[in-house]
Amino acid sequence: MAEYNLWHEFKKGLWQEIPPFRIALGMCPALAVTNSATNGIAMGLATFFVLLCANISVSAIRKIVPSQVRIATYVVIIALYVTVADMFLAAMFPPISKALGPYVPLIVVNCIILGRAEGFAQKHPIVPSIMDALGIGIGFTLSLALMGSIRELLGFGSILDIKLLGNWFEPWIIMILPAGAFFVFGFLVAIVNYLSSKKPAETHGH
Amino acid sequence: MNKKVFKMILVLSLTGAVSGGILAKVFHFADPLIQENKRRELREAIFVVLPEAKDYQTIEKEINKEKITVYKGIDANGSSAGIAFIADGGGFQGNIRIMVGLNTDYLKLKGIKILEQNETPGLGNRIKEPEFEGQFKSLEIKPKVEYIKYRKPEKPNQIQAITGATISSDAVVKNINNAVEKVLKNFPSEEILK
Amino acid sequence: MEETKQEKPIEQPKPVPKEPKENPIDRLVVSSSPHFSTEDNVHKIMHTVILALLPACAASIYFFGLNALFLIITCIVACMATEYAFQKIRSKPVTITDGSAIITGILLALTLPPSFPLYAAVLGSVVAIGLGKQIFGGLGYNIFNPALLGRAFLQAAYPVLITTWSEPLTKAAKQGIDAVSAATPLALMKFEHKITPHLDLLFGNTAGSLGETSAIAIILGGLYLRYKGYINWKMPLGYFGSIAVFGGIFWLVNPLKYPDPLFHMLAGGAMLGAWFMVTDMVTTPTTPIGQWIFVIVAGFLVVIIRLLGGLPEGVMYSILLMNAFTPLINRHTRPKVFGEGGQGGLTG
Numbered sequence: 001m002a003e004y005n006l007w008h009e010f011k012k013g014l015w016q017e018i019p020p021f022r023i024a025l026g027m028c029p030a031l032a033v034t035n036s037a038t039n040g041i042a043m044g045l046a047t048f049f050v051l052l053c054a055n056i057s058v059s060a061i062r063k064i065v066p067s068q069v070r071i072a073t074y075v076v077i078i079a080l081y082v083t084v085a086d087m088f089l090a091a092m093f094p095p096i097s098k099a100l101g102p103y104v105p106l107i108v109v110n111c112i113i114l115g116r117a118e119g120f121a122q123k124h125p126i127v128p129s130i131m132d133a134l135g136i137g138i139g140f141t142l143s144l145a146l147m148g149s150i151r152e153l154l155g156f157g158s159i160l161d162i163k164l165l166g167n168w169f170e171p172w173i174i175m176i177l178p179a180g181a182f183f184v185f186g187f188l189v190a191i192v193n194y195l196s197s198k199k200p201a202e203t204h205g206h
Numbered sequence: 207m208n209k210k211v212f213k214m215i216l217v218l219s220l221t222g223a224v225s226g227g228i229l230a231k232v233f234h235f236a237d238p239l240i241q242e243n244k245r246r247e248l249r250e251a252i253f254v255v256l257p258e259a260k261d262y263q264t265i266e267k268e269i270n271k272e273k274i275t276v277y278k279g280i281d282a283n284g285s286s287a288g289i290a291f292i293a294d295g296g297g298f299q300g301n302i303r304i305m306v307g308l309n310t311d312y313l314k315l316k317g318i319k320i321l322e323q324n325e326t327p328g329l330g331n332r333i334k335e336p337e338f339e340g341q342f343k344s345l346e347i348k349p350k351v352e353y354i355k356y357r358k359p360e361k362p363n364q365i366q367a368i369t370g371a372t373i374s375s376d377a378v379v380k381n382i383n384n385a386v387e388k389v390l391k392n393f394p395s396e397e398i399l400k
Numbered sequence: 401m402e403e404t405k406q407e408k409p410i411e412q413p414k415p416v417p418k419e420p421k422e423n424p425i426d427r428l429v430v431s432s433s434p435h436f437s438t439e440d441n442v443h444k445i446m447h448t449v450i451l452a453l454l455p456a457c458a459a460s461i462y463f464f465g466l467n468a469l470f471l472i473i474t475c476i477v478a479c480m481a482t483e484y485a486f487q488k489i490r491s492k493p494v495t496i497t498d499g500s501a502i503i504t505g506i507l508l509a510l511t512l513p514p515s516f517p518l519y520a521a522v523l524g525s526v527v528a529i530g531l532g533k534q535i536f537g538g539l540g541y542n543i544f545n546p547a548l549l550g551r552a553f554l555q556a557a558y559p560v561l562i563t564t565w566s567e568p569l570t571k572a573a574k575q576g577i578d579a580v581s582a583a584t585p586l587a588l589m590k591f592e593h594k595i596t597p598h599l600d601l602l603f604g605n606t607a608g609s610l611g612e613t614s615a616i617a618i619i620l621g622g623l624y625l626r627y628k629g630y631i632n633w634k635m636p637l638g639y640f641g642s643i644a645v646f647g648g649i650f651w652l653v654n655p656l657k658y659p660d661p662l663f664h665m666l667a668g669g670a671m672l673g674a675w676f677m678v679t680d681m682v683t684t685p686t687t688p689i690g691q692w693i694f695v696i697v698a699g700f701l702v703v704i705i706r707l708l709g710g711l712p713e714g715v716m717y718s719i720l721l722m723n724a725f726t727p728l729i730n731r732h733t734r735p736k737v738f739g740e741g742g743q744g745g746l747t748g
Contacts, residue, residue: 061217061221064217065217066210066213066214066217068214069214069217069218072218073217073218073221076218076221076222076225077221077225079225080225080228080229083229083232084228084229084232087232087233087236087237087240088232088236090236090239090240090243091235091236091237091239091240091243092239094243094247173326173329177326
């Protein structure tokens, strides 16, 4: 069995393959529910949970699933964890569940999860798959938290409901509307691309 | 060949069965909590629009295949504290859901509370601010509720629209009028308040 | 992608014709098209447009006082500064003196309400030049009219500030008050069914953004541009015609509820849009049929948004929407090259 550099499997999700900026997957939730930092973090954590569970399950059964039905199996597994996450949020955190609305059930079709299952977990043992899910999950959560913070700061003058900008600041309503998500996303992709173009060692990373 | 097909069916069925089992377990644990949350939310909204109510009673009717639900508020002495119902209708963006409280005399509103709305932040969504909602307290409903702009209300059935958000204000008024009309027609006071 | 490249003869750098010398071979200039060039260049056109905008600016200062002047200056300075900063960062030649940033600044200022805060106008200018023009590669490459893009951003960012209008000084002085908040003629029409007199609309004695008020000042500038030959007559006329026809249909159906076509033409941003925005060379179609499609659909959109939509004014969105369709319109209305078959042509 090949030796795994577990640290590398974890680390790549934080910069080299950070979603949704470097691997452009999972953009739907990134654009739809990041109108406040709280919503962004909640969505990131829900996706993180599903990703971790799905990676473990897919990796565990990777040797017994016939390749013809693998996608169907993965979707059933992912749907299971998404429904669990959805019910958990609705039962324990109704305000967050209300704010995220239909986007929690929509994690089922989040390409990051199916992408990692298909691209990583089904080919690798459980421990590297966990590291992969941890890295990508944390990276995704951080990205959404960052987007949510920027949009909340400019759109409400606060981050995590803590007022940061005084009364002199007239909030840019556009930032909490869908259009603002595209602006922020575009800028962040540009910044990430600019920063990574300066590091020649990582440019071949795609 | 047959063995392959058999394995495919087996794996998929097993995955489905195991997932279903887990879900049933989680549902068993979560569903009471979810229902409780919904009930609490409804209860709180009813008590906001019917401030004297300490308890409520659900009355449902089916008219033309449309289910209409009203909630009869009961105060500390056990007598009626007015009735509450949900007004649901289109706004500027998406639907606006409003809990409406009606006085026992069927002539005035006791108050309203916006439950759900997707109006423009900073503009239309100011309909959920107390300054706007508060205008509906003791507002007369006969004749219909109206709104006016830039001025203080002159008649007892008028409210002042939010400057720059006429469409949202208009939607709230229209939804309330529609719901009130439906309730007045289908739930005559003798029947409810006996 | 050779097909999508548009010929814009007036914006191409002039090939320098060589003076014929002794050797006749020198007369044979091998260069790519265009082979003929006029006296016009970006510089000259832009400065003429600025001149044509002056009456509108003067009218706005007359009606709204120093506020209007500050707003115009702020927008111009902010637009030029943004253009300079972008071109410096991207190490491109700095072209702020060609006048296009000045025009964007003036046009943006003319779409803003007189009491609009200056810091917000700066933000709008940065968006107009930065996101509207420089990100696409500068003048000639932008998809949307930069000034309108800046204004659309401001509309979404500050929905309250941008709909806070005040009466012109001429009216406020009569009532003995400093500045009164007021509704624009279009808002009055939409929400209170009051029609502002045509004469007030023509001279600009109404509430509105700087360039929405005086129709006559804009017409003056527009006619000057037409006299200079820089605008195509079919753009403003087609736009007005379309607004008049579609607005007229509504009016004929219910004259009590809907305003007459003349009101549509004089009120709001229709004047400014028709003379200075749908005539923009960069963001509108280049083919004659395409130009007709552009103005007719845009006029239709104005009427629909004004009468049936949620907003009182639709000129900005009508032009921005049609800007987005311009490349498509250009592509499908290209004149056929002689001899090109009916089937499977370049456009098919």
